[in-house]
Amino acid sequence: MEELMNQIKAFLGDRAKNIFKKGPAEIEVVVNKGENAQQLSAHLKEHIIALVSEDAIAKISFVDQSGEITDSFSLNQ
Numbered sequence: 787m788e789e790l791m792n793q794i795k796a797f798l799g800d801r802a803k804n805i806f807k808k809g810p811a812e813i814e815v816v817v818n819k820g821e822n823a824q825q826l827s828a829h830l831k832e833h834i835i836a837l838v839s840e841d842a843i844a845k846i847s848f849v850d851q852s853g854e855i856t857d858s859f860s861l862n863q
Contacts, residue, residue: 787811790844793837794830801826803851812845823848827857834861 787807794815795805804816817823827848838861847858 787813787844790838790842794846797830797833797837798826808847809845811843812847814847814849816849817851819851823850823856827859831859 787810791805791807791813794813795802798805798815801818801821802815803818804814806814808814815823815826817826827846830846841862843860843862845858845860847855850856
């Protein structure tokens, strides 16, 4: 899970304020103020295959500055 978090962090760069493990197979990405969380989520979805192994299982949620989940998706579905 740490490796996946590091890969997401590297991919999103400074557009993400914080990336942390929320559960055993869940990652939450808090986006920086002024960033569009839904666009970042869509961008990550387009490129996630290149970042993770085929058998990775995780739920990734994108959260705005107010703590609202704006989008989420699961890997290996």
